[in-house]
Amino acid sequence: MDWGAVFISLEAVCEENMTALSSLPNFPYGDASERLVTCMSKIQAHGHALEPVVSCFTAVYHHYDFDSDTPGNGYRTLVKVLHSCLLHIIQKGRYIASNCHGAFFRADHNASEMEAYCSALCQLRALLYLAQRLLHDNDHGQLYSLQDGELSRRFVREYTSMHKACFYGRCLGFQFSPTLRPFLQTVVISMVSFGERYGKQQSGLGTAAFSLLSSGKYVIDPELRGVEFERITQNLDMNFWKSFWNLTESELLSGLACIASNLVQVNLTLTIPPETLHLPLASDPKLFAPVSPPVAHWGPGPVHLRLISYELREGQDSEKLLEFTRTDTPPISVSLLSFGAKKRPPSPWLLVHFHGGGFVAQTSKSHENYLKSWSRDLNVPILSVDYSLAPEAPFPRALEECFYAYCWALKNCHLLGSTAERVCLAGDSAGGNLCITVSMRAMACGVRVPDGIMAAYPATLLTTDASPSRLLTLIDPLLPLGVLSKCLNAYAGMDCQMVQPTEGTTTLSALGRDTALLISDLTMGASNWIQSFLPAEVIGSLSLSHRRSLGNETDQRSVSPCSLDFSSGPRDYPEGFEPLRSERLAVIQTTCSPIVNNPFVSPLLAPEELLRGLPPVHLVASSLDALLDDSVMFAKKLRDMGQPVTLRVVEDLPHGFLSLSGLAKETQVASDICVERIREVFQQKTTPLCTQVTTPFKDQTFGSLSK
Incomplete structure (x- = not known):
């Protein structure tokens, strides 16, 4: 350039x-x-x-x-x-x-x-x-400022007061691919129109109808659109975001998506009862480890799954599998089965998928479009997990459910149309985080580790620590810092009552103090629960890993011809310059809960003992994603440990590009890259299971190992 x-x-x-x-x-x-x-x-x-x-x-x-x-x-x-x-x-x-x-x-x-x-x-x-x-x-080569909490706090303070509306009006999406800008404009207009009526006594259909009618003024007046979008992204509560993001799963929109998506012969929704599983140890298949059902926060409960398969395979129409089908949707493509669709033999491959949505929204239904394409392109059954969502189900409930679903899939692969000779985990954003942490959990429990991971733009550090890519949250229409922090806090189970709401905005004030305190107690207990099966030396190394700024102990500073002199104090701007300020301050609650430092929440902070033995990890990130540095630093950490890892950075696309794969050529190319990485996992040479795992950690939750 x-x-x-x-x-x-x-x-x-x-x-x-x-x-x-x-x-x-x-x-x-x-x-x-x-x-x-x-x-x-x-x-x-x-x-x-x-x-x-x-x-x-x-x-x-x-x-x-x-x-x-x-x-x-x-x-x-x-x-x-x-x-x-x-x-x-x-x-x-x-x-x-x-x-x-x-x-x-x-x-x-x-x-x-x-x-x-x-x-x-x-x-x-x-x-x-x-x-x-x-x-x-920052230390040389480091993209995060974990050693300097004050630096991250100053970044948050700057975000709360800096003017952002200009990026959501006439300049909306200028940094992205031109083919995506009309879509981004539609999303922003829909959001501000939806937000205008949010919280008022009106049905969901009525709100949507009014939003459609009122959207015209935001098309005509870009400045008004920018101001309103800034207000919404800064101060509306988590319930708004859950409601808006879940519009993609409404009957109308999901119906339109189904029309545009690929046809598949199997699209089952399953409910797995909470029963203890017994899986062979990876190090000695003659021994078995019990796997308990998810229990965090409200005790044992079922796990919801979706099975997608482009072709009907043996086992997928069995009575045993149909016993698990949920009644809210037709269990299988009846028209195809009634005409006696030819059954194919089981696939040697199985793809287990965890969807994105910031841990707070969406289900496998929102991601059906590209999953159907993947099932066709890879000719593989896909099992997508509908894990419980925060803030109602904070950490570790989602991790427990995803791990349990993975273990159930291994034990019951014959019902899914697969022999599971090769198993790959795939997910985007929050789902990418769960792919990594589920694999860490499998190693900790001593059961079979997946053969590979494909994580698209994963969140590997669930804190508000500053990094250069996270500065993009000031201009990103899909992942503003106000929204990102709400998602992180919801997953960590932080007390939302601690935030003083801006006057005139909708807040989570409906949460009582007793409820908030209960959530706080539960999440603290969840953190203790996860740490209960870590060796003492690993627990002791967690704070050290955090202090070492992602494992780099060097004190070397990057040398650069910067025009500012920072030696005299925390001055961020040269004399005579100040950024534009907003009339309305954003309310940002920094993620200060100790849970976010748990390695099963933020794998970027995990000590090497918990990461050594992971399967090959394939990361696909976007250069314009605020979470880009999460992928870069996690890939570096694995590489420096000698762990197999690849990183591909695509250009000109926003966070969440997989959900946009049918809208532009560039997003489809990025989705194809993800497919190729999954195919590499399936086609790589098989490694003996005994070499895939380290010695299992003692786990009081799962009990002793038994034959």
């Missing part, structure tokens, strides 16, 4: 516009020409200040990549986003300079467009200054 040419072009466009606009008559343009001249002058000043800052990052950001063949980290992303913004400004500036004297030139419209991008450029400049602070204060 020739940054010198970019800044030369920006300077030329600014000068050309100021010269051309200064000669415009007052009529019919009014003050629009003055607004444009002022705006171009500000953009020019931002460009002069940003040029040395960009040089700072381009000189060193390669040190933070996973390897030379995988360029990707938060510092690169921030520079990439700045590049996109500047290219939009240059393109728009050239249009204005060429057409400002024309009879049909819309001066007010173009002034508003340029002012929006000028505001975005100002805020991006602030983010780059904050990233310089991270670059200066």
Whole structure:
């Protein structure tokens, strides 16, 4: 990327516009020409200040990549986003300079467009200054500031007051693939329309209908859309997000998705009763380990699953399997079975899937579209787990249910149309986290470990610690920090009553103090429960691992030609510069519960003893995802341990791109990459089971081992 040419072009466009606009008559343009001249002058000043800052990052950001063949980290992303913004400004500036004297030139419209991008450029400049602070204060090669809690707190404080509406109005989605921008606009408009009626006494259908009618004003007025979206993402409660995200599972939308998705012969919904399982030990198949059903928070309960198979295979229409079918949906494609669809022999492969949704929303139904495609492309049965969701079911309930479902699948693979010679775990976002932690749990219990993991944009650090990619939460329409923190806190079971709500916004005030205290007690007990089956030396090393900033003990600092001098104190911005501030402060509750440091919650913080022996881990991340650094640092940690790991970073896509795989060519290509990684797991040479695991940990929950 020739940054010198970019800044030369920006300077030329600014000068050309100021010269051309200064000669415009007052009529019919009014003050629009003055607004444009002022705006171009500000953009020019931002460009002069940003040029040395960009040089700072381009000189060193390669040190933070996973390897030379995988360029990707938060510092690169921030520079990439700045590049996109500047290219939009240059393109728009050239249009204005060429057409400002024309009879049909819309001066007010173009002034508003340029002012929006000028505001975005100002805020991006602030983010780059904050990233310089991270670059200066973090250890060499480290993307997270775990050693400096104050740095992360300052990042959160900056987020609460910085103006963000400019990124959700006229500039919405400028950093993403052009084919996705109309979709992002639809999502944002739908969200603000839905939020306008949220909390009022109206049926879900009535709210949706009113939202459809009121959405027009947010199309006509991008500034209003941006302001309202900023309010929603900063201050509406978790119930709003659960309601909005679960709209994808409404009968209308899910019906439309089914029409557009691939047809499969098997689509079963199952309910597995809470019964103790007995699985052979991986180290000695003559011995068996009992696996208890999920018990956290409310005792033993069933686990809900969905079986998807492109072809009907032996066992999938058996009476034994149909005993587990739930009654809320038809258990199988009756039309195909009634015509005697030919049954195929069991597949040697089995894919176990954990869906995303921030641990708080959605089910396998939301992810059916790409799962059906995967079943077709891989010709493999897929078992997707509908684990219980937070905040009603905080950690470790989801982990317990996913692990139990995995063990049940191993024991009953013949009912699923598979011999399970090769088993792969796959998941996205929160589901990627569960893929890793379920595998860690399997090692701890001594049962068979899956043959591989494919985790797409996984959340491996469930804290609000700052990293360069997490600075993107200030501009990301799909994963703002306010939403991310609510999801993390919900999974950790934090007391939502501790947050003082902003006046006039909907909150979780309906939760009583006694309920909140109960949740807090339960989650503390859950943390103690997980630690009960860790060796003492592993527990003692957890805090040390946290202090060592992801295992890197070096005190070496990255050397960079940064334009700011941080040696004198915590000054984040140069003199004379301040980012734009919002009139309404965001309410962000930092994730301070000790549970988030549990290795089964944040595997990035896990000591090597808990990660050694993991199967090959294939990570697929996006360069524009706020969680990019989670994948980069986790991949580095596994590589440095000698664990098999791959990382692929795709371009120009947001967090959650798998759910968008049918909307654009780029998202489909990314989904195909995930499929290829899963296929690698299935086709790799088989490793003897005795070499796949380490000595099982003592587990008082599962009891003693028995023959």
